[in-house]
Amino acid sequence: MKSPRFIPVVLLLLLAACSSEQPKTPTVAASPTTQVAALDDSPTMPTPLPTVAPPASSTPLPTVESIAESTAIADVATHTPQPTPTSAPEPLPVISGQIAEGAFFLGAPDAPVTVIDYSDFL
Amino acid sequence: MLGTEPQIVQEYVNSGKVKLIFWPVLNHNDPSVYATLTAHCVGRQDPDKFWDVHEMLFTNQSDLWRADRDYFVNTAVAAGADRAAFELCYDDPTALEEVLSLDAIRKQRGIAGQPMFDIAGTVYGGAPPYESFAEVLDFALQAAAE
Numbered sequence: 001m002k003s004p005r006f007i008p009v010v011l012l013l014l015l016a017a018c019s020s021e022q023p024k025t026p027t028v029a030a031s032p033t034t035q036v037a038a039l040d041d042s043p044t045m046p047t048p049l050p051t052v053a054p055p056a057s058s059t060p061l062p063t064v065e066s067i068a069e070s071t072a073i074a075d076v077a078t079h080t081p082q083p084t085p086t087s088a089p090e091p092l093p094v095i096s097g098q099i100a101e102g103a104f105f106l107g108a109p110d111a112p113v114t115v116i117d118y119s120d121f122l
Numbered sequence: 123m124l125g126t127e128p129q130i131v132q133e134y135v136n137s138g139k140v141k142l143i144f145w146p147v148l149n150h151n152d153p154s155v156y157a158t159l160t161a162h163c164v165g166r167q168d169p170d171k172f173w174d175v176h177e178m179l180f181t182n183q184s185d186l187w188r189a190d191r192d193y194f195v196n197t198a199v200a201a202g203a204d205r206a207a208f209e210l211c212y213d214d215p216t217a218l219e220e221v222l223s224l225d226a227i228r229k230q231r232g233i234a235g236q237p238m239f240d241i242a243g244t245v246y247g248g249a250p251p252y253e254s255f256a257e258v259l260d261f262a263l264q265a266a267a268e
Binding site for chain 2: 098102107108117
């Protein structure tokens with residue numbers, strides 16, 4: 001039969017065990033500016049996240065009134081804007097004419113490639 | 123001979139990829155000169171009709187050796203040129219000088235034979251098949267796009 005003196009001691013031991021239980025800190029990938037949190041039993045402060053500088057200029061959040069106004073105006077266009085399909089560039093206009101030296105040409109004047117056909121009709 | 127030119131015009135010129143310049147080479151004396159003068163004078167009236175006469179002259183190339191003034195006038199009229207205006211040009215020494223000057227320029231450029239093709243600055247000789255042309259043109263277009 002146990003002595004009543006042992007019961008408080010057991011309780012004390014239980015309380016001590018509960019207080020030493022630490023949450024597991026996730027490991028953080030090592031970087032030059034951050035320290036990897038070590039997994040140990042000693043209580044440690046969580047690794048602070050690197051601060052992110054706010055953008056140079058930030059667009060103010062719309063007020064409740066402006067949202068109401070924009071909603072009223074935008075009643076016509078409530079659909080989600082779709083990306084504009086890219087279309088093939090229009091071909092350059094094909095014409096005929098004379099170059100400065102007097103020879104005749106056929107094709108777009110700004111065509112990327114010029115071909116000179118040196119030919120005799122005979 | 124027109125050779126592969128119609129295909130090149132259809133595939134590359136009409137699509138705006140290539141600008142084609144016809145540079146006359148007068149290597150066969152008067153027949154070359156007056157055939158070129160005919161195309162030149164028709165083109166002066168309408169550049170589109172230059173290419174019509176260009177095709178007609180090449181198609182009837184065998185006739186050109188014995189062609190006279192009447193032949194060339196009839197050719198111009200058949201292509202839709204105004205007869206009177208064409209004859210004025212055909213008989214104009216200035217127009218003849220323009221044609222001869224083009225021939226002089228090609229000699230200065232070192233173009234001796236025909237046909238020769240300057241494709242984006244590189245000169246090729248002979249009349250290769252269309253596939254060879256297409257390969258060179260595609261390469262030149264790719265280089266131009268970079």
